[in-house]
Amino acid sequence: MIRWVDNMEKKRIVTIIIAAIVLLGVGYGGYSYYETKVEQANASTLTLHGNVDVREVDVAFRQSDRIDKIYVTEGDTVKAGQLLAELDSTELKLSISKDKSQIAAQQATVSKLLNGTRSEEIEQAQANVDSARATANQAQTSYARLQSLYDQDAISAQQRDDAQATADAAQAKLAYAEKVLQEAAAGSRQEDIAQAEATLQYYKDELARQEYVLSNYQLVAPSDGVIRSRLLEVGDMASTTRPVFKLSLNDKKWARVYVKETDLPKIFEGQEAKIYLDGRTEPIIGQIGYISGTAEFTPKTVQTDELRTSLVYEVRVYADDPDNVLRLGMPTTVKIAL
Numbered sequence: 001m002i003r004w005v006d007n008m009e010k011k012r013i014v015t016i017i018i019a020a021i022v023l024l025g026v027g028y029g030g031y032s033y034y035e036t037k038v039e040q041a042n043a044s045t046l047t048l049h050g051n052v053d054v055r056e057v058d059v060a061f062r063q064s065d066r067i068d069k070i071y072v073t074e075g076d077t078v079k080a081g082q083l084l085a086e087l088d089s090t091e092l093k094l095s096i097s098k099d100k101s102q103i104a105a106q107q108a109t110v111s112k113l114l115n116g117t118r119s120e121e122i123e124q125a126q127a128n129v130d131s132a133r134a135t136a137n138q139a140q141t142s143y144a145r146l147q148s149l150y151d152q153d154a155i156s157a158q159q160r161d162d163a164q165a166t167a168d169a170a171q172a173k174l175a176y177a178e179k180v181l182q183e184a185a186a187g188s189r190q191e192d193i194a195q196a197e198a199t200l201q202y203y204k205d206e207l208a209r210q211e212y213v214l215s216n217y218q219l220v221a222p223s224d225g226v227i228r229s230r231l232l233e234v235g236d237m238a239s240t241t242r243p244v245f246k247l248s249l250n251d252k253k254w255a256r257v258y259v260k261e262t263d264l265p266k267i268f269e270g271q272e273a274k275i276y277l278d279g280r281t282e283p284i285i286g287q288i289g290y291i292s293g294t295a296e297f298t299p300k301t302v303q304t305d306e307l308r309t310s311l312v313y314e315v316r317v318y319a320d321d322p323d324n325v326l327r328l329g330m331p332t333t334v335k336i337a338l
Contacts, residue, residue: 044338046266048315050257052330056228058243061087062216067238073230077324078221078247085244087217092210099207106200113193125181132174139163139170225249226324248328253321254289255332258312261295266338273317276333277325283335284326286319 068088072078143163150160229246232238255275259267269291274283292314317334319326 046259046263046336046338048257048259048334048336050255050332050334052253052326052328052332053256053316054253054326054328055249055251056328057222057225057247057249059084059219059222059245059247060240060243061085061219061238062240063087063213064237064239065089065217067232067234067236067244070230070232070234070244072227072245074227076227078225078227080221080223082221083218084221085219087219087238089214089217092214092217096207096210096214099203099210103200103203103207106196106203110193110196110200113196125177129174129177129181132170132177136167136170136174139167143167219244221247223247223249223251228328250321250324253319253326255286255317255319255326255334257315257317257332257334259291259315260310260312264291264313267291267315267336271336273334273336275317275319275326276335277330280325284319284321286317286334288315288336289318290314290316 065087067085069086070084072082072084078084143160143166146155146160146163149155150157225247227245228248230244231246232242232244236242238244255273267288269288271288273286273288275286276283295311295313297311315334
């Protein structure tokens with residue numbers, strides 16, 4: 001009985017040993033299979049490292065003056081055409097108001113010339129002629145009488161000369177009144193009308209120029225994007241050469257990565273690629289849009305020791321980013337299925 005129990009115990013131990021060996025074999029086989037699959041996956045996937053890059057523009061006013069208002073700051077998302085800032089336009093608006101007054105006055109002058117002389121004005125000019133003629137006749141009669149007295153030595157030469165001067169002045173006034181009457185009857189001259197219309201057009205052109213300048217006193221976003229830097233503040237003197245904002249555009253983003261020469265034949269423009277970011281499990285799908293034709297040393301920003309001293313080629317993987325996840329300078333890992 002004891003011998004039978006010993007045999008059973010031995011069989012149980014042997015069974016356990018065999019099972020352990022089988023399990024170890026299966027485990028090793030599974031591990032080997034997994035390693036093989038990983039190696040195959042690695043062999044069929046090209047992994048590259050780099051950083052996110054975006055287009056940036058400097059946004060500046062097209063006129064020079066002091067900044068009056070700023071409506072956005074760093075980190076704000078803006079739309080194309082959105083008002084970002086304004087210059088102080090007080091002086092310019094006063095100049096525009098003056099131009100409008102000049103236009104109104106000159107328009108009245110042109111209208112008067114085009115409509116011609118009114119009958120009341122002609123009648124008034126005729127009355128002025130009649131009055132001037134009567135005065136001239138009276139002065140001439142007085143001069144003739146004093147001349148006769150002078151010939152008789154009844155008056156001095158000074159008295160005679162004064163009478164002659166009065167008569168000559170009255171005659172000049174008569175000639176001027178007759179000229180005014182003639183012009184009134186003839187109406188406006190074409191050259192006067194042309195000159196008045198040219199002056200009116202000059203005032204209108206000047207107003208248009210001033211209003212165009214006023215429109216440039218508003219700074220608007222040239223495209224959708226994010227305000228990266230606010231470079232000036234209210235009260236600062238702005239100009240065409242002093243940007244107010246640095247704007248990161250949303251319409252084009254890419255991962256700038258680098259590939260070794262031996263891997264260069266494996267990729268092509270238009271090829272799909274996945275962009276991975278630290279702290280984000282889901283990749284962003286993109287495609288290769290640019291492959292440099294010139295080798296360079298890997299920039300220091302690329303976090304891989306293997307490529308630091310190698311000659312590599314720049315590759316840009318473009319991606320749509322509606323959620324604005326990709327930010328300038330972010331380290332990225334790009335995986336390309338081969």
